[in-house]
Amino acid sequence: MRLPFCIGCMELIRSDKLVFEYVRRDKNGEVDGFVRAIDEVSLEINQGDFIAVLGPNGSGKSTLAKHLNSILRPTEGTLYIDGMDSADSDKIWDIRSTVGMVFQNPENQMIGTIVEEDVAFAPENLGIEPREIEERVKESLITVEMLGHRKASPSKLSGGQKQRVAIAGVLAMHPKCIVLDEPTAMLDPVGRKEVIRAIRALNDVENITIILITHNMEEVIYADRIYVMNKGRMVMSGTPREVFSKPEELEENHLAVPVVTRLAHELRKAGMNIPEGILTRKELCEAICRS
Amino acid sequence: MIRDITLGQYYPTESVLHRLDPRVKLWGTLLYVMSLFLFQSFAGYIVASVFLVSLIIMSHVPVKFMLRGLKAVFVILAVTAVLNVFMTPGRVLVSFWKIKITIEGLRTAAFMVIRLVFLITGSSIMTLTTTPSDLTDGLEKGLGWLKIFRVPVHEIAMMMSIALTFIPVLLEETDRIMKAQQARGADFESGNIIRRAKALVPILVPLFVSAFRRANDLAIAMESRCYRGGEGRTKLNPLKYAMRDYAAHGVLLAYLAAIIAVAVIF
Amino acid sequence: MQIIVNHIDHIYNPGTVFEKKALSDVTFKAEDGEYIGLVGHTGSGKSTLALHLNGLMKPTSGGIYYDGVDIASEGYDLRSLRGKVGLVFQYPEHQLFEEDVFTDVCFGPKNLGLEPEETEQRAYESLKAVGIDDDRFYVSPFDLSGGEKRRAAIAGVLAMKPEVLVLDEPCAGLDPQGREEILSIADSLHEMLGITVIIISHSMDDLAEHVERMLVMHEGKLVMDGPAREVFMHREELESMGLAVPEAQAVLSDLKKMGLPVRDDLITIDEARREILRVFGRQA
Structure with missing residues (x-):
């Protein structure tokens, strides 16, 4: 039997011409047509990668996220998660504990009435022994620096803290990959920083694959690779430097580059000797001083 | 009150x-x-x-x-x-x-x-x-024998616990929607009973919409954390x-x- | 319409263990047609202040005056005040409730007791002002896209023809294009209609590109008030409050620290670009 990809490579996710269509109905409930939310998307993600998926509202990025954890199944094409076919309904629980999801609204994903119960929810569902659950809850809360709040009620936490608890709740499943669907969209700048710092630490220290879906450009400069989606298609991909070197192309896809990158780009256009794809303020200042 | x-x-x-x-x-x-x-x-x-x-x-x-x-x-x-x-x-x-x-x-x-x-x-x-969660745990375990009569004890306990978590969230939401409609000139205080009942529509519709949206989000969040009912579940x-x-x-x-x-x- | 906020305090749950001072001795004055950014860390009291501006909350002490009249005075018509001071809440699309967009926008003017003709006229103008096309007027507000919903909700407030418009985090959750659409609506309301616009936001970059004056709240107090340019000069102070300065200005002030002879009181990307090019002797 030929496996869809080789064993031993660190490949975690591979999709080939993934398509997702849903039926659109008119006011009377009659079928009005099909909507292609994802249009022939091919992806390859390795264990330990930090991937960012960018795209305007309605570009299909959240729909793609829901496929990665088998909440939605492909209409056409294939999607393999850690060697498991996402269309195989026997594998659904294995896939869901391999790829964890964190969603946008922190209030709508809290299940427990206190923090540690919420974190314990997934391992409880997996039927893990109480002592082991306790262990996992503790280590997950330590990882996101929330152990001090283990007995707190989620409603008393700030947005950034709630989102970190949500991340801990996923970590307690010991996943290989975490997909975060606009985790900072509802947070203030302090909360954003907390969450991004926690995500980066997971990737650096625990080598967990991160797939960050966002339209906040400042958050993606640390990613290993960026995919840009628009109208269900994968329209750009590359390292942050490569993608941000094309501000005009990003704008065509209703996105914008970070302020620093834009300033660098315009200075370069005006004739200054500044390299393409500058990402941080420090880089820009140094480039200006050198020129 | x-x-x-x-x-x-x-x-x-x-x-x-x-x-x-x-x-x-x-x-x-x-x-x-x-x-x-x-x-x-x-x-x-x-x-x-x-x-x-x-x-x-x-x-x-x-x-x-x-x-x-x-x-x-x-x-x-x-x-x-x-x-x-x-x-x-x-x-x-x-x-x-x-x-x-x-x-x-x-x-x-x-x-x-x-x-x-x-x-x-x-x-x-x-x-x-x-604590509310202890209470629902107590109900679930204390009334576990009702399962023999096909009473969905786990589901009822889970529903109670979710309801308890979301009561403060929805109360806050109600307050926010009320203020937002008041900012558009809505008046909840004057008029007879029928007028007052009618005045509630601009609060209730958004509240229901939001409650359904939250329910949908929560259901997906629970599923993605491997929830599949009470069978085979353990407890922290x-x-x-x-x-x-x-x-x-x-x-x-x-x-x-x-x-x-x-x-x-x- | 001139606004005077005179030494207002607001205390939540006074006399209980939950007592919390949300506003403390806040004083400022805004003249007709100003364009103001209101910033502060979460919990700094900026949203509470917004609720005071149209009488949805009453100060525990101190007073608010519109055109010289105290809104807490006997017989002041609070309902007509809500017509004059429009308040757009965070995620305003969550308050849409009618069967179609147009009827929803009519809700505000109808509450003001206007004639149906005038009501519809205003609804039409407001929807046009936020860039909603005619063919979207009679669809359910729940079928609009995220950005359209937000704009329709803003139209619902605009239809009351406010003289002052307060927008609480109007861009939250929108993609870059959606943000730009909302901010350009705010710009045109300020420029074309001469409305006083107050934007509450966390994004200093957005504010730097748009507003003229900045109010900074911290722990219930109004700690800074002045032209945006001057307020952003206090980088260390702002950062100690968990706030930032616009990225363009941060670049300039970093360059200055590195020894380049640049001005650091410029805040927009375009200004920064010109200034850097000036120093390097290139024409912009």
Whole structure:
């Protein structure tokens, strides 16, 4: 039997011409047509990668996220998660504990009435022994620096803290990959920083694959690779430097580059000797001083 | 007003009652409520009072906090009292125009009010000393035998626990939507009942929409964290009887014996 | 319409253990047609202040005056005040409720007791002002896209023809294009209609590109008030409050620290670009 990809490579996710269509109905409930939310998307993600998926509202990025954890199944094409076919309904629980999801609204994903119960929810569902659950809850809360709040009620936490608890709740499943669907969209700048710092630490220290879906450009400069989606298609991909070197192309896809990158780009256009794809303020200042 | 209702609220502090197994507290409350309706005599009320007062002391919940809960049901208490005072036939004590106050009426009214106060305070002791999640755990495990009769005990407990988590969220949301519609000139305070009911539409529609959206989000979040019903689920802190729970059962038995004794003797 | 906020305090749950001072001695004055950014860390009291501006909350002490009249005075018509001071809440699309967009926008003017003709006229103008096309007027508000919903909700407030418009985090959750659409609507309301616009936001970059004056709240107090340019000069102070300065200005002030002779009181990307090019002797 030929496996869809080789064993031993660190490949975690591979999709080939993934398509997702849903039926659109008119006011009377009659079928009005099909909507292609994802249009022939091919992806390859390795264990330990930090991937960012960018795209305007309605570009299909959240729909793609829901496929990665088998909440939605492909209409056409294939999607393999850690060697498991996402269309195989026997594998659904294995896939869901391999790829964890964190969603946008922190209030709508809290299940427990206190923090540690919420974190314990997934391992409880997996039927893990109480002592082991306790262990996992503790280590997950330590990882996101929330152990001090283990007995707190989620409603008393700030947005950034709630989102970190949500991340801990996923970590307690010991996943290989975490997909975060606009985790900072509802947070203030302090909360954003907390969450991004926690995500980066997971990737650096625990080598967990991160797939960050966002339209906040400042958050993606640390990613290993960026995919840009628009109208269900994968329209750009590359390292942050490569993608941000094309501000005009990003704008065509209703996105914008970070302020620093834009300033660098315009200075370069005006004739200054500044390299393409500058990402941080420090880089820009140094480039200006050198020129 | 909503903040005044202590029934159903949890008061975080440290006490023996807080540490008791929720199942014991559930059975205890049930027993206590039943005992209130068994008593007909003065002696019975003394037994119930002693029991209640010692529970209040043991709970470490400030009495003031508990009594605040009664403020919310004051109207019910007053109506009960008035109805009983005027409606009970018997030996007339005072009479004017068509209204008669009887000795029996006063007696029944006093007993009814005491009964209600005891009932509310007694059951609020349970909720004040038990976190909502313990309470649902207790229900799930304590009523687990109902599964034989196809009662979806786990699902009911899960629903209760989610409802409890979302009550504060939805209350806050209601407040926000109300203010937003007021900012668009909506008026919830004037006009007759029909007008006021109509004025609620701009609050209720967005509230329902939001509740459904939240429900949908939560369902996806639960599924993605491998939730598939109660089958095969374990617990972070499984309920287990400790010595104090057996001791509490002993106390409850003693109380039961006392009730029966009082009922037989008086 | 002139606004005077005179030494207002607001205390939540006074006299209980939950007592919390949300506003403390806040004083400022805004003249007709100003364009103001209101910033502060979460919990700094900026949203509470917004609720005071149209009388949805009353100060515990101090007073608010519109054109010299105290809004707490006997017989002041609060309902007409809500017409004059429009308040757009965070995620305003969550308050849409009618069967179609147009009827929803009519809700505000109808509440003001206007004639149906005038109401519809205003609804039409407002929807046009936020860039909603005619063919979207009679669809359910729940079928609009995220950005359209937000704009329709803003139209619902605009239809009351406010003289002051307060927008609480109007761009939250929108993609870059959606953000730009909302901010350009705010710009045109300020420029074309001369409305006083107050934007509450966390994004200093957005504010730097749009507003003229900045109010900074911290722990219930109004700690800075002045032209945006001057307020952003206090970088260390702002950062100690958990706030930032616009990225363009941060670049300039970093360059200055590195020894380049640049001005650091410029805040927009375009200004920064010109300034850097000036120093390097190139024409912009």
